[in-house]
Amino acid sequence: MSDILKAMAQNFLGKSPKWYKQIIVAFLLINPILFYIDPFVAGWVLVVEFIFTLAMALKCYPLQPGGLLAIEAVILGMTSAKHVQVEVTANFEVILLLIFMVAGIYFMKDLLLFSFTKLVVTMKSKILLSLTFCLVSAFLSAFLDALTVIAVIIAVAVGFYSVYHKVASGKGQQDEHDHSSDHGLLENHRVDLEQFRAFLRSLVMHAGIGSALGGVCTLVGEPQNLIIAEQAHWQFVEFVLRMAPVTIPVLIAGLLTCILVEKFSKFGYGAKLPDSIRKILTDFNDEKSAKMTSQDKAKLIIQAIIGVWLIVGLAMHLAAVGLIGLSVIIFATAFTGITEEHALGKAFEEALPFTALLVVFFTIVAVIIDQHLFKPVIELVLQSEGDTQLALFYIANGFLSMVSDNVFVGTVYINEVKTALAEGLISRPQFDLLAVAINTGTNLPSVATPNGQAAFLFLLTSAIAPLLRLSYGTMVWMALPYTLVLTAVGLIGVIYNLAPMTDLMLEMGWLQPHVPGAVIPAH
Template sequence: MPVTMSQAFIGNFLGNSPKWYKLAILSFLIINPILFFYVSPFVAGWVLVLEFIFTLAMALKCYPLQPGGLLAIEAVAIGMTSASQVLHEIEANLEVLLLLVFMVAGIYFMKQLLLFGFTKIITKIRSKISVSLMFCLASAFLSAFLDALTVIAVIITVAVGFYSIYHKVASGKDFNDPTTIDDDNDEPLNEAELDSFRGFLRNLLMHAGVGTALGGVCTMVGEPQNLIIAAQANWQFAEFALRMSPVSVPVLLAGILTCYLVEKFHIFGYGAQLPDAVHKILCDYAAYEDARRTNKDNMKLIVQAFVGIWLIAGLALHLASVGLIGLSVIILTTAFNGVTDEHALGKAFEEALPFTALLAVFFAVVGVIIDQHLFGPVIQWALSYQGNTQLVIFYIANGLLSMVSDNVFVGTVYINEVKAALLNGQISRDQFDLLAVAINTGTNLPSVATPNGQAAFLFLLTSALAPLIRLSYGRMVWMALPYTIVLSVVGVLAIETGFLEQVTQYFYDTQMIIHHSVKDALPLSSAH
């Protein structure tokens, strides 16, 4: 039966997305101009924001770039915002875009070293609790300096590799057999053994995913919104880490304790053990790989280790902007590891560019929020409170919205509104600094509740590994629940008790002492 033009249009529109989703997006595109011209620009703006959040929440149905991009293009076309305003937002956040483009691509060329490290953790440490803690801590440390997506991508690669090796050997094949995994044909495998192995991998991946949030909140490069917040507050790497520490340090300790407890008491789907037979297969494979590794391969690992040291030192000492340090990582790792082919370089950018484009769409929606003053009433209500209550309100508001939306979008919107309040004289600079901490921690911590809030979780859920280890959306939410409760509560307590304000005041006093000491030590002409 021939396909009509209307059927062809619907079939092509947004590809394999469900028909109801396609019709919803088309309905949005029709209703927005009507609301804007005939009802109220303010109402139309809020409807657009909710529609955009809907596309983020439905990311498993369709990547948000296309439907969100259509909404953004229409917003500019009908006058909700202007192309110049969008360009201004992009220019103001250029460093964030460079972070995503260059840093993610740079870490792509360090995957060999990261794979080597995580492989050793699994094969050399037999205690499940110890392995879980090390995966969580290693992910936290790496995410403090690297992009969380890259960290979780490396761990997914490790898990896929181990699953593939076990599947091959258990099916009677060799390590180097080119056959791909046929997950629908598991008859030759021990079902109980396979289920235990799947549970073991699920546990490690969830611990690692939470670890990226624990580490990502600590530094300005841990998550994209951190860099946006740092830029608005004019904080450098060390100052950002110090200002976040009253919340990030207690939360990190609480997260590690939670990791230990859920494994110890086998709750929320944790506590799955690695079967002895599987452990032997993985150890044999690791030995097989070590035997095949040449001096050339070893030198690549050494180079990547030195580049990693440069990366950490460059960020900590703020020797250059984050994006430029990422570019230097690309140059150093490729130059000294023999990667000179243009196509090999191009693969490194595949992971980052879709999200970079989506971030540009975020800024278009931010332009609508600014031009239509959408968050004005909400911000004014929150600012009507004083002291720690105000901080708690911002923390909770950011946390709840980040659970269903993308935390980059949420963090960008709120920090822009608070910066406007500072420039208008509604809040002091000290209170702005405290609010910036509340916004950053609010977007990073409660967002572990769902894959929608954490890009690393969403990346894991949409990976080819998720169906292999039976990791569904519901199971991920359930396994994240203890972390969600603990991290959110500890975070809000650290803010509400005044601990944040006390440490911030101590930090400010220390800065002043150092400043005056240096000034007094200088000659009079230099001091001026």
């Protein structure tokens, strides 16, 4: 019997360190006691515990330990299975996006690798390359979903890494190879590999920050943008104009930060592409181009056409993002000869674990709602007035978005402000200003942690993170200069720029005043 118990202890959370297993067990034992003493405290402890599982993602994928904590929360009554289902249903579009869009990007990897390889091998300046990654991500995220943009970046980074790792392991490009293992790595390539990891880490992080810079600007950039715009009766152009007094200075400051951290090699940035690896990538590009058959060229053309459809379909909202992703899968496989079931299955391997983790995350969000964890902060902020109220809304949304989901935080706050407007506690112009503070507050400071934005969490738990040694702590550290700059510039914009610039746009007729109290009822 003792052997069985010992074996069960060894099987629990697999190869995770013993200390990590003991901490998770301690969490599971202490939560019922805390919930019996004070449910509010127990709720906040659960949030911290879940963040811990995210921070230790390289020790153990967060789905298992986080899932155990979430199940325990439901059993204890911190929330209910019904409420979890409601949260999952409310975010069904995000789940569809993860399942189908990420898989769709998988079938476009040939075009992505072909295009980005040419970019990387021809652009010698690391600062210019970093700025390009940041700007392209910002532009795409303004019109597409940030998760889609990150999925593209991950696909490109994995492609680069696998090309070099195969050569560094002494194998040809046609040979089978596991790029997640360094066991076969040739000794003379190990130093270059570490520098290559640092190079790719910086590009991936610049792209991630870029997705936040662009995502805050438009109605379609982030899910909470759409929710806030619906409540405020803002259309696409009006949303862009109302956000501009804050988002334009933030975008400029973000791009300057990108240049500075690369120039001075701070916070984990500045690593350049080793010449030996540039040669390998160049040779790979030349070899692929030389061996490209008419069939291969036809595949690239088809993928390019599908890429245009992807951008047009998402920018014009022709269907839900996930459904457009499904159409990409169908087009990309039907017209490139991929018809076997097992070939299709590989595309879903990356997204499904994260989709499951996101459902666990929604359970934690349900706990936050049922235990009213944000209520004290909300009540405190609503008691303030004028510019102070704008600043506090921005700061409160920013802080809560760092530890929770920015979509949830934005939804809670816009509903509270809408209620205050309906009860006559604030004016319609103040409501519009607060809506801007809420949107920028949920989008900008949330870059501080991977759990702040779904795209960052996806990056942390993706296949590229362990390859590049991109841990939770590394992401927080590399995001720190951006966090400080974006948060500070955003706050200054909200306090000093927002009201005067909004009044000026109203005077010039760029914006039209809204009928007092005209707010869409809550869903």
